[in-house]
Amino acid sequence: MQAFEVLGDPVRRRVLELIADGEVTSGGVCAVIRAEFGISQPAVSQHLRVLRDSGFATVRAAGTRRLYAVNPEPLREVAEWLDPFRRFWAPHLDALATELARSRRERRLQESTGPAGTPARESTGPAGTPAREGTGTPTRGVRHDRGH
Amino acid sequence: MQAFEVLGDPVRRRVLELIADGEVTSGGVCAVIRAEFGISQPAVSQHLRVLRDSGFATVRAAGTRRLYAVNPEPLREVAEWLDPFRRFWAPHLDALATELARSRRERRLQESTGPAGTPARESTGPAGTPAREGTGTPTRGVRHDRGH
DNA sequence: CGGCAATATAGAAGTTGACTTATATAAGTG
DNA sequence: CACTTATATAAGTCAACTTCTATATTGCCG
Numbered sequence: 001m002q003a004f005e006v007l008g009d010p011v012r013r014r015v016l017e018l019i020a021d022g023e024v025t026s027g028g029v030c031a032v033i034r035a036e037f038g039i040s041q042p043a044v045s046q047h048l049r050v051l052r053d054s055g056f057a058t059v060r061a062a063g064t065r066r067l068y069a070v071n072p073e074p075l076r077e078v079a080e081w082l083d084p085f086r087r088f089w090a091p092h093l094d095a096l097a098t099e100l101a102r103s104r105r106e107r108r109l110q111e112s113t114g115p116a117g118t119p120a121r122e123s124t125g126p127a128g129t130p131a132r133e134g135t136g137t138p139t140r141g142v143r144h145d146r147g148h
Numbered sequence: 149m150q151a152f153e154v155l156g157d158p159v160r161r162r163v164l165e166l167i168a169d170g171e172v173t174s175g176g177v178c179a180v181i182r183a184e185f186g187i188s189q190p191a192v193s194q195h196l197r198v199l200r201d202s203g204f205a206t207v208r209a210a211g212t213r214r215l216y217a218v219n220p221e222p223l224r225e226v227a228e229w230l231d232p233f234r235r236f237w238a239p240h241l242d243a244l245a246t247e248l249a250r251s252r253r254e255r256r257l258q259e260s261t262g263p264a265g266t267p268a269r270e271s272t273g274p275a276g277t278p279a280r281e282g283t284g285t286p287t288r289g290v291r292h293d294r295g296h
Numbered sequence: 297c298g299g300c301a302a303t304a305t306a307g308a309a310g311t312t313g314a315c316t317t318a319t320a321t322a323a324g325t326g
Numbered sequence: 327c328a329c330t331t332a333t334a335t336a337a338g339t340c341a342a343c344t345t346c347t348a349t350a351t352t353g354c355c356g
Binding site for chain 2: 313314315316317318322323324
């Protein structure tokens with residue numbers, strides 16, 4: 001299941017919120033979700049499975065308990081897809097963030113190698129085309145990999 | 149249809165990318181999507197409808213054409229839900245962003261009202277619980293508003 | 297070991313959502 | 327005005343997702 005689809009479910013989003021501050025047992029998650037959404041334990045377990053399989057969560061066994069934690073990678077990809085649109089609501093901050101990134105990069109470079117000329121940048125600035133790959137366009141040309 | 153669900157569909161994400169740089173006609177969008185996903189014109193039209201209805205896109209009539217453009221608001225909400233998780237992959241930048249946000253907010257306050265004590269903030273800082281409302285928990289206690 | 301507690305899996309059922317084809321609406325064009 | 331172009335809507339089909347109940351698995355404990 002694809003990242004955005006995984007987040008399409010409110011229960012799964014809530015689960016991610018619940019495990020965001022650190023490991024939580026399946027039972028812990030289950031208790032809250034059952035209270036808030038009124039669904040059964042197996043239902044919660046399935047959602048946890050989806051989160052596992054899609055890489056949003058990691059599990060660790062502790063006796064008979066399962067400790068779930070967030071795996072940020074897929075969330076990062078989602079956030080990255082969103083990034084080019086940020087200029088719509090935060091045009092200033094976007095420029096500032098770019099500036100921050102630039103200065104940090106330069107600092108890093110100064111620490112390691114000697115200062116060099118601006119190396120082919122990836123045009124981080126605003127007003128750029130938001131077109132992305134990865135989370136974006138799915139296997140162009142191939143059809144019917146979609147929910148039919 | 150909820151924001152995250154809307155973005156769950158790859159076609160709709162692609163459409164948003166296509167109209168991100170400015171108005172595009174239905175036909176323009178359609179041509180690209182048909183080429184990339186191999187679906188029919190009505191199918192594309194339906195996706196455009198979903199984007200309209202969910203507030204992700206706006207339309208403007210121009211003769212027989214319909215010009216679509218991005219409406220950033222829902223995207224912003226999605227990005228906001230994601231924000232608390234940013235600390236996972238960008239712990240430094242997050243602190244800086246918070247700082248930037250704070251100073252901008254204070255500047256705004258100074259311009260409008262007189263400077264007042266910190267008004268009940270929503271704990272923007274990192275390490276805070278990512279629990280949110282709005283895009284987050286949906287109508288707690290109410291059940292079976294979910295895809296069954 | 298027997299039994300309980302914590303989770304996960306299996307199979308069945310209902311609903312939703314994304315297509316498709318056919319058709320309606322409305323604006324240009326000769 | 328007839329015709330074509332540009333989009334949207336309607337109705338029907340089909341697969342997938344979510345949930346439930348029932349059951350399996352695995353570790354803990356007396």
